[in-house]
Amino acid sequence: MKICTLSSGSKGNCTYVESGGAAVLIDQGLSLRELERRALEVGLDLKKVRLIAVTHEHTDHIKGVQAFCDKYGVQAFISPLSAANAYEKYAVTSCVPTSVSGFDTGISVGEMYLTPFRVHHDAAYTVGYQIEDGKKTLCLATDLGYVTAGAGKRMSKADAVLLESNHDVYMLEHGKYPRYLKQRIAGNNGHLSNDSAADVGVKLVQAGVKRLILGHLSQDNNTPQAAYNTVCAAMTAAHIRQGKDVVVEVAHQFQPSMLTEII
Ligand SMILES: [Zn+2]
C-alpha cells in the first residue's frame, strides 16, 4: 500500500492511497486544477482512483468532490448525514447510496477495504478511515477534538497513521482568533493539539505503529517544526527512537508528499 498526502490543513485536504492497480482519495478539498497539478508533480495517475472516501462535509474536505467525480466518473463514499449536508451546502450529488448501518460496515476498493470509524468533530457526522489491503493497515484521522477509545483502538492496530496535529496550545491561546473560535478549536468537537497528538502518538507507537504522519496543521496557530518537535520530544521522553522505532513526518498544506510505500 502506498500513500501520498496531496494537501493537508484547513485550506484543503486530499490524500491518495493506492494498492494493486486501484486507488482512493480520502477527501477532495482542492480545486480540480490544483489537484491535477499536484498529482502531475508527484507522478500519480488519477485514473486509478475508484472512489473518494469523505470524512465529513466541511468545505476543506469536500469542495472538489463533485468536480472530480464528474470528470473521472467515480462516486463518493460518505455518511448519509454528511451527504445530506453536502448536497444542501455544496451541491455534491455523486454519493454511493448508503444507509446509516451500511455506511459503517465499509466498502471494498480493489484489494483495499475501507472501514469508517466515528470521531468527535462539529460536522453532522465525522469519520476517520481504516484502510486494509491484507498486508498493511493505514488509519487516517484528522478533524477530531479528542481521541475516543474506539478510534484509539483502531489506530493502534495500524502500521501507519495519519493523525491530526492541528495547533500549538500557546500559539492558539495568544493568537488573533476570537475567543469563540479558540474555544471551538480547543474543544472536544474541534481539533487535536500538538500535545494531544504527542500523547496519542506515543501510545500508538507503543502499540506497534511504525509511521506517524502529522496532518491538518493550522496555518495560524502552528508550524511544521512546532508539531514535529512536540511529538518527537514526547517520543524521546518515552524512550522511543525516532527513525528506528517510528518515523515521524509532517503533511503539508501547499506541498504534496512523495508517493511512498507503507512498510
Ligand atoms: Zn478540516
Ligand SMILES: [Zn+2]
Ligand atoms: Zn472539519
